[in-house]
Every structure is written in structure tokens, then in C-alpha cells.
Amino acid sequence: MKKKYLLAPGPVQIPPEILLEMAKPIIHHRTPEFEKTFADVQVLLKELFNTKNPVITFASSGTGAMEAAIVNTHSQNDEVMVIENGKFSERLALICKAFGLTTHILKIPDGESVSSGEIKKRLDENKNIKSVLLEYSETSTATMNDIESIAAVVSKTNALLIVDAITSLGVVDIPCDKWKLDVVIGGSQKSLMLPPGLSFLWLSDKAWERAKTSTLPKFYFDIHEELSALKKNTTAWTPAISLINGLYIALNMMKDYGWQNLYKKNVQLMKLVHAGTHALGLELFSKSPSVSVTAIKVPAGIDGNKLVDKLKNEQNITIAGGQSELKGKIFRVGTLGWIDHSDILVFFGALEVCLNQMGYKFAPGASLKAIQEELINHAQ
Amino acid sequence: MKKKYLLAPGPVQIPPEILLEMAKPIIHHRTPEFEKTFADVQVLLKELFNTKNPVITFASSGTGAMEAAIVNTHSQNDEVMVIENGKFSERLALICKAFGLTTHILKIPDGESVSSGEIKKRLDENKNIKSVLLEYSETSTATMNDIESIAAVVSKTNALLIVDAITSLGVVDIPCDKWKLDVVIGGSQKSLMLPPGLSFLWLSDKAWERAKTSTLPKFYFDIHEELSALKKNTTAWTPAISLINGLYIALNMMKDYGWQNLYKKNVQLMKLVHAGTHALGLELFSKSPSVSVTAIKVPAGIDGNKLVDKLKNEQNITIAGGQSELKGKIFRVGTLGWIDHSDILVFFGALEVCLNQMGYKFAPGASLKAIQEELINHAQ
Numbered sequence: 001m002k003k004k005y006l007l008a009p010g011p012v013q014i015p016p017e018i019l020l021e022m023a024k025p026i027i028h029h030r031t032p033e034f035e036k037t038f039a040d041v042q043v044l045l046k047e048l049f050n051t052k053n054p055v056i057t058f059a060s061s062g063t064g065a066m067e068a069a070i071v072n073t074h075s076q077n078d079e080v081m082v083i084e085n086g087k088f089s090e091r092l093a094l095i096c097k098a099f100g101l102t103t104h105i106l107k108i109p110d111g112e113s114v115s116s117g118e119i120k121k122r123l124d125e126n127k128n129i130k131s132v133l134l135e136y137s138e139t140s141t142a143t144m145n146d147i148e149s150i151a152a153v154v155s156k157t158n159a160l161l162i163v164d165a166i167t168s169l170g171v172v173d174i175p176c177d178k179w180k181l182d183v184v185i186g187g188s189q190k191s192l193m194l195p196p197g198l199s200f201l202w203l204s205d206k207a208w209e210r211a212k213t214s215t216l217p218k219f220y221f222d223i224h225e226e227l228s229a230l231k232k233n234t235t236a237w238t239p240a241i242s243l244i245n246g247l248y249i250a251l252n253m254m255k256d257y258g259w260q261n262l263y264k265k266n267v268q269l270m271k272l273v274h275a276g277t278h279a280l281g282l283e284l285f286s287k288s289p290s291v292s293v294t295a296i297k298v299p300a301g302i303d304g305n306k307l308v309d310k311l312k313n314e315q316n317i318t319i320a321g322g323q324s325e326l327k328g329k330i331f332r333v334g335t336l337g338w339i340d341h342s343d344i345l346v347f348f349g350a351l352e353v354c355l356n357q358m359g360y361k362f363a364p365g366a367s368l369k370a371i372q373e374e375l376i377n378h379a380q
Numbered sequence: 381m382k383k384k385y386l387l388a389p390g391p392v393q394i395p396p397e398i399l400l401e402m403a404k405p406i407i408h409h410r411t412p413e414f415e416k417t418f419a420d421v422q423v424l425l426k427e428l429f430n431t432k433n434p435v436i437t438f439a440s441s442g443t444g445a446m447e448a449a450i451v452n453t454h455s456q457n458d459e460v461m462v463i464e465n466g467k468f469s470e471r472l473a474l475i476c477k478a479f480g481l482t483t484h485i486l487k488i489p490d491g492e493s494v495s496s497g498e499i500k501k502r503l504d505e506n507k508n509i510k511s512v513l514l515e516y517s518e519t520s521t522a523t524m525n526d527i528e529s530i531a532a533v534v535s536k537t538n539a540l541l542i543v544d545a546i547t548s549l550g551v552v553d554i555p556c557d558k559w560k561l562d563v564v565i566g567g568s569q570k571s572l573m574l575p576p577g578l579s580f581l582w583l584s585d586k587a588w589e590r591a592k593t594s595t596l597p598k599f600y601f602d603i604h605e606e607l608s609a610l611k612k613n614t615t616a617w618t619p620a621i622s623l624i625n626g627l628y629i630a631l632n633m634m635k636d637y638g639w640q641n642l643y644k645k646n647v648q649l650m651k652l653v654h655a656g657t658h659a660l661g662l663e664l665f666s667k668s669p670s671v672s673v674t675a676i677k678v679p680a681g682i683d684g685n686k687l688v689d690k691l692k693n694e695q696n697i698t699i700a701g702g703q704s705e706l707k708g709k710i711f712r713v714g715t716l717g718w719i720d721h722s723d724i725l726v727f728f729g730a731l732e733v734c735l736n737q738m739g740y741k742f743a744p745g746a747s748l749k750a751i752q753e754e755l756i757n758h759a760q
Contacts, residue, residue: 004405011406011621022622023403025384026391026575028698059577060600061439063617067600098599189618195406197439197577197620217597219478220440220447237443238569240577240620241391242402318408 012337062187065199068221142295155180279370389673392717442567445579448601522675535560659750
């Protein structure tokens with residue numbers, strides 16, 4: 001009978017409307033019905049990516065689209081630069097290395113973002129760098145990079161800007177065409193409120209031009225095959241039919257809410273989390289906090305792993321702990337997808353109960369009071 | 381209000397029990413709950429593959445596992461032989477070529493299977509061939525290869541036998557260990573009664589040994605990453621959570637029915653389709669008919685594409701037409717997954733109505749009578 005809350009930075013809670021759509025009897029994908037849905041989805045995906053260019057949909061988790069981004073735009077021995085500030089940007093570098101690219105790492109301390117000036121300096125120093133790869137929001141440290149200013153730098157060079165936006169797409173406004181991004185990667189289990197199993201890839205004209213001469217081997221993630229299929233409103237290989245039917249509902253829900261309303265709501269939710277955090281005397285981990293997920297430092301004397309377990313086992317709230325060397329040191333609360341300020345109240349209510357039981361001192365209700373003040377005075 | 385029947389060779393009809401399982405609120409995948417399900421699924425997958433070795437699950441459609449089979453067991457410039465007898469075996473060859481393998485094609489006419497003797501001859505002639513790749517059931521021509529006899533030949537050499545069993549797994553008994561197969565590929569939307577979006581890969585000890593020295597580039601489909609994760613009851617990258625929860629139900633349904641009962645039922649269903657076909661004076665296309673799908677020649681004077689469209693638009697029955705050069709010449713009826721003899725009666729009832737309307741001559745009820753005779757006299 002207890003209510004459960006999933007407040008991780010993905011997967012996120014799925015609206016019943018989407019779950020029930022995906023539970024309908026399956027249809028064959030080589031039919032006018034599926035092609036109609038896929039065409040409608042394409043129109044909506046272009047609104048999500050703010051673009052005139054096609055958006056490719058793969059049956060894979062987000063890592064698949066990360067690979068697709070890299071193998072379709074590079075050739076043997078190309079030099080690339082990866083901005084590494086956490087676990088997911090490390091994965092971008094691992095993929096580049098797996099495919100034999102000469103991979104320069106620009107290491108940024110955990111919790112910090114990269115400056116566009118630093119990127120400009122590196123590109124000026126090495127004109128052979130074919131691409132700059134980075135995370136929009138590095139989920140492991142809840143840190144957002146300033147993609148607009150970075151794009152302003154990279155777009156003036158021959159290099160491509162490859163942005164993993166898996167946890168940012170649909171959370172913040174990403175005007176791909178206007179900002180002159182080159183490659184943008186998305187996934188289904190984040191703001192799109194779906195189960196994992198779909199990933200997305202968008203390319204600028206500059207990136208499509210580069211893709212024409214790419215010689216890295218590929219087949220399943222070959223964007224040329226997908227582009228041909230897309231023109232016939234289908235996919236090159238068998239699509240994840242039920243997820244695409246769910247995607248149609250999800251995108252329509254987002255559009256009905258209003259894209260800009262959605263982005264505004266997400267910033268408000270982040271501010272509510274920050275307000276609750278500060279009111280409990282806790283600190284944010286990131287110096288450049290993400291809108292999608294907030295990382296909060298575990299206070300001295302508290303076992304961070306135990307806190308995450310208590311929230312799950314006693315309060316039925318699933319959040320994320322820290323990964324790798326941050327394990328036990330931070331906990332992370334997602335504010336993306338199907339989530340409202342009510343969820344933030346529920347989370348902080350439960351957090352107060354757990355922290356109190358673990359001996360941490362604060363005035364009961366302090367975080368909820370601060371959230372209400374922020375909500376009533378500023379965030380509406 | 382009209383009832384709809386999906387009788388394609390995949391995707392297939394999905395039992396409501398599975399649809400509803402997948403419609404439950406999503407859980408996070410880095411939790412003991414998911415890991416328990418994934419561990420249970422692994423035990424059942426080993427029963428399906430008749431093996432002691434692990435079975436890897438990817439979030440991708442079947443083509444992804446085809447790529448995984450190839451890139452994990454080969455190195456640059458390896459020579460391979462693909463037995464090409466239809467569209468899906470052609471895809472195996474395309475993947476080999478995309479990754480730079482020297483690809484020998486043994487072309488078999490559409491509708492015919494390859495003999496183990498022919499394969500032995502080729503392997504004797506060229507000792508450099510590292511792998512033999514083929515379809516268990518070539519879905520485009522509804523033709524089954526005799527994998528047991530082929531395995532008896534290939535297992536005596538250093539070559540690997542790589543079998544695409546996407547439409548055969550769970551349809552016929554595939555004793556992977558006993559027959560000494562090397563790599564077996566599966567997909568979710570066939571006998572496993574799920575939506576597309578999961579694929580499977582099994583390797584023999586011999587294939588795992590080869591995989592250790594494989595130098596082809598890979599990341600998303602890297603089986604070493606998946607094997608490490610599997611030991612912790614999870615996947616390397618984010619799994620398609622809802623599909624895996626559905627898979628747990630599907631595998632339990634199959635096990636409860638009894639693996640051998642299932643394989644026996646599928647052969648019976650094929651025989652019922654053959655009986656109905658012959659009773660209408662129609663002919664099978666394949667000289668080595670598949671258990672998973674039956675291809676029936678379109679009779680002279682009938683428009684095959686129109687027949688498939690009529691079945692769909694007027695009778696609400698989705699089957700498959702011919703692909704590429706077989707378009708309009710054959711139609712294909714799947715008998716895999718969640719299907720019973722009742723579905724065969726429904727299909728032939730509708731087929732008779734359509735053929736009659738299109739001017740084809742036969743005694744009304746002839747196919748249903750033949751199916752009942754087969755069912756009552758032989759198939760029970």
C-alpha cells in the first residue's frame with residue numbers, strides 16, 4: 001500500500017497514459033499505421049531539438065547513440081578532445097579510444113564545468129582536433145556545462161561540437177540550429193518519461209557533411225541507413241515499436257504543456273531543491289549545478305550509502321548515490337521528466353526524517369518551509 | 381469491434397500478461413529488485429539455449445546482436461564464409477563487409493537450404509576461413525537450414541559456426557552445447573512474445589576463446605563488458621528495463637508450457653499450415669520449409685500484394701508478403717510465439733474468403749477440413 005517515488009536522474013517515473021499506450025496490442029512496423037506514428041514523432045522530435053534537420057532514433061540505450069555520434073563523424077586516427085568532468089564524459093573518451101581515435105583529455109575537476117576560453121585555447125594550439133566532445137549535464141557530478149558559449153567558440157572552427165544531452169534534452173531549451181551545435185545525443189528514460197531502450201541522434205549540416213567521409217566501421221548505428229529509412233517514415237532495422245508508440249504520447253504531453261513552460265518548470269524545481277538543501281545546512285556538490293539533477297554533499301558524520309538505502313527501504317524513495325570515488329560522499333536527486341513540486345516536498349519530508357534518525361541536527365520542517373517560501377514568493 | 385490477428389514472422393502477438401507486466405511502474409535498474417529479475421532471466425535463458433554458458437542480453441533489435449556476433453569474434457582482414465539464401469543472410473554478409481572482413485559468399489538459390497557437404501568442401505578448400513555464418517531459418521524465404529548436420533562438420537575445424545536464430549530460438553529445440561554451435565543470435569519479438577528491443581547472444585567456449593583475441597573495434601556491443609556486468613546480475617549499459625521484466629514473464633510462460641511441448645506444438649502448427657495450403661491447391665515456396673514461418677506461392681492470376689492488403693484491410697489479419705524480388709510472388713504466415721491452432725483456422729478461413737473474392741477456384745472449406753483432419757488424426 002505504500003506509495004513509491006522514483007527520483008533518480010533516470011529512469012524516471014512514467015505517466016500511466018504512456019504505460020497504457022505501450023500495453024496496447026502490438027502492431028507490425030512495416031505498416032501505414034506505424035509509419036504514420038513515426039512521421040508524427042519525427043515532427044515532434046524536431047520541435048524538441050529546435051531544428052530543421054532530421055532526428056535519428058535507435059533501438060538502444062543512450063550509450064548506443066554515444067557510439068553512433070562518434071563512429072559516424074570520424075575516420076581512422078582522427079584526433080579528438082574530450083572534456084572529462086565525470087563518469088559519463090569518461091565514457092565518451094572510452095568510446096573514442098575503442099575506435100582507435102587519438103583522444104586528448106581535458107580533465108576538469110569533479111563538480112566544475114569547462115570554460116569556453118579553455119576550449120578555444122586548446123583548439124588554437126592544435127588545429128588537428130576534429131571534434132570536441134562533452135556532456136551537457138554530467139550526471140555523475142550534477143554539473144552543467146555552458147554549451148551556448150562553448151558552441152560560439154567551436155562553431156568558428158572546423159571542429160565538430162558533440163554534446164551528450166541524454167539528461168538535458170527536454171529539461172533545458174537546446175536550440176540546436178541557433179546555437180550551431182553539431183551532434184546532440186538523447187535517451188528515452190530521462191525527460192521523455194519512457195523506459196530505457198530508445199536513443200536519439202541529431203546532426204548539423206556541418207556534421208552530416210563530415211559523416212559523408214567517415215571511414216570508421218559501423219553497421220547497426222550507421223546514420224546513412226537510418227536517414228534513407230527516415231525518408232520512408234521508418235527505421236533501417238526493426239524499431240522498438242512499443243517504445244515509439246509511447247514516445248508519441250510523451251512528446252504530445254510535453255508539447256501540450258508547452259516547451260517553454262516545461263523548461264521554466266524544470267528550473268523552478270531545481271531552485272526548490274536548492275532552497276531545501278540550504279535550509280538544512282547542507283551544501284551543493286557542484287559549482288555549476290545542473291537543472292536535471294542536484295548533487296548534495298553528505299554532511300560530516302553521516303553514512304551516505306546508508307542514507308540512500310534508508311530513503312529507499314524505509315521511505316520508498318529511490319534517488320541515486322555517488323558513483324565511483326564519490327560513493328558515500330554525495331546523493332543525487334533528479335528533477336526531470338514527470339515530476340512536480342509536490343515530489344520535492346515529499347522528498348525533503350522523507351530526507352528530514354532519515355537525517356533526524358541518523359543524528360543530524362536541524363529544525364524539523366526547515367526544508368519544507370524554505371521550499372514553500374521559494375515557491376510562493378519567487379517560483380510561480 | 382473487429383478482432384485483429386498478427387500472424388507475421390515477427391513481431392508476434394503479445395499475451396496480455398506480458399503487456400501488463402511491462403505497464404507496471406518502472407523500477408531503477410541499479411537495485412536488488414532488478415538484479416534479482418535479471419538473475420532469474422539468466423537461468424531461464426540458459427534453459428532456452430540448452431547451455432551452461434552465459435547468454436548476453438543487449439538493448440537493441442536483432443541486427444545489433446548480429447553485429448555483436450561478428451565484431452566480437454573477428455580481427456581485421458579475417459576471412460569468413462556467409463551462406464546466403466535470402467535477405468537476412470545477406471545482412472550477415474553486409475555486416476562482415478562493413479567491418480572489413482574478407483567475405484566469401486556461398487550463394488544458395490532462394491527457398492533452398494545448404495548441405496553440410498558443400499560447407500565441408502569449402503572449408504577443406506580454404507583453411508583460412510575463420511567462421512561460417514548462416515541463418516537457422518531464413519525468414520525471407522521461410523527456409524530452414526539443417527544446423528545439426530552443419531555443426532557436425534564445422535565443429536571439427538577451427539572455424540566458428542555463427543547461427544542467426546532470431547526466428548528459430550524458442551520455436552525449435554536448439555541444443556547449443558550438445559550440437560557444438562559457436563555463436564547463436566536471438567531477438568525478443570519472435571517466439572519470446574515481446575516487443576522488439578532486446579537481442580541475445582550466446583557463445584561456446586571456443587567462441588569465447590576466439591573473442592579474447594578479437595581486434596575489431598566495438599564498445600556498445602562489447603561482450604567482455606557485458607560478461608563482467610552479468611557476473612553482477614546486471615548489464616554494462618542501461619538495460620531496457622520494461623522489456624526485461626516482460627521477458628521474465630515470457631520465459632516463465634514458456635517453461636510452464638514445457639520446452640519440449642512448445643517445440644512439438646510449433647511443428648504441429650507448421651503441419652496444419654501445410655495441410656491447409658495443399659488442400660487449396662497452393663504450393664509451398666521452400667524446398668526446406670521452416671517451422672517458424674511458411675511461405676506460400678501466390679497462384680497464377682492473383683495479385684500477391686493485393687492479397688496481403690485484403691487480408692489486412694478487410695479481414696484484419698496481418699501476415700507478411702514477399703521481400704525484394706519475391707514481392708508479390710509469395711505470402712508468409714508466421715507460426716511462432718503466442719499462437720495456437722485456432723489462429724491457423726482463422727487465417728485459412730480469411731484466406732479462403734479473399735481468394736474466392738479474387739477469383740481463385742477451390743471448394744469452400746477445403747483448407748479448414750484438411751486442417752481438422754490433420755489435427756484430429758495426426759497432430760494431437
